[in-house]
Amino acid sequence: MGFYNDVILPRLCHLSMxxxxxxxxxxxxxxxxxxxxxxxxxxxxxxxPFYGSDVNEVLPLEPSHALAGMAHKAKHADGFSVRFLEASAEEIPLDDQCVDTVVTTWTLCTIPHADVALAEMRRVLRPDGQLLFVEHGLAPDESVRNWQHRLNPAWRCIAGGCNLNRRISTMIEESGFRLDRLETGYMRGPKPMTFMYEGSAQPR
Incomplete structure (x- = not known):
């Protein structure tokens, strides 16, 4: 799930490490x-490294053993514990309503059954919890959308299962969430790959 986040997006945007x-x-x-x-x-x-003092525990979920091994070595601030879950988002190994925040950054594009994963996220969130996200997906401009649909089959094969044409906000809402905040726009880079959805949502 972290493939786009760790590999594809930095290469597309010509970023440093x-x-x-x-x-x-x-x-x-x-x-x-x-x-x-x-x-x-x-x-x-x-x-x-970006988690702050309002956090008391982080449960990082990652199905890739190799990436999870790298994450174990990542630095983070003191003040909260980290317990890794090597599992799929479609089957989150946690009890119902047991977390305050779910975070997803550039991962919904690659989860095969994203609707199932979002339902699982909603299941584990407390009623007053929040889903925080930044994702890339379907663009509003018809010409860009056409390219996204055209490129998606090949792109999915070369980019670790990443999909260019998922309408992220609709997926979240249809999975039982209410959007509290949504900001969209293109990041620098090829437009079919860099239309961003950023925001927060709560379980309905």
Whole structure:
């Protein structure tokens, strides 16, 4: 799940290894996390340094053994514990209503059954919990959308199962969430790959 986050997006945007262009996204999204946090698709742990004092535990979920091994070595602030879950987002190994925040950054594009994963996220969130996200997906411009649909079959094969044409906001709403905040726009880079959805949602 962390493949797009760790590999594809930095290459597309011609970023350094520090992914400087992605830092503001990470700061805004991760900065809103509180309490017990489940992060979907931790990848190599690029988000861990951005968790702050409002967090008391982070549960990074990652199905890739190799990426999970890298995430174990990632640095993070003191003040909260980290317990890794090597599992799929479609079957989250947690009890119902046991986390305060779910974080997903550039992962919903690659989860095969994203609707199932979102239902699982809703299941583990407390009623007053929040889903924080930044994802890429279907663009509003017809010409860009046409390219996204055209490129998607080949792109999915070469980009670790990543899909270019998922309408992220609709997926979240149709999975039982109410959007509290949604901001969209293109990030620098090829438009079919860089239309961003950023925001927060609560279980309905």
């Amino acid at each position: 520090r992914n400087k262009q992605l830092v503001p996204y990470r700061q805004r999204v991760i900065g809103g996390a509180r309490g017990r946090v489940l992060e979907i698709g931790i990848g190599s742990g690029l988000n861990l």
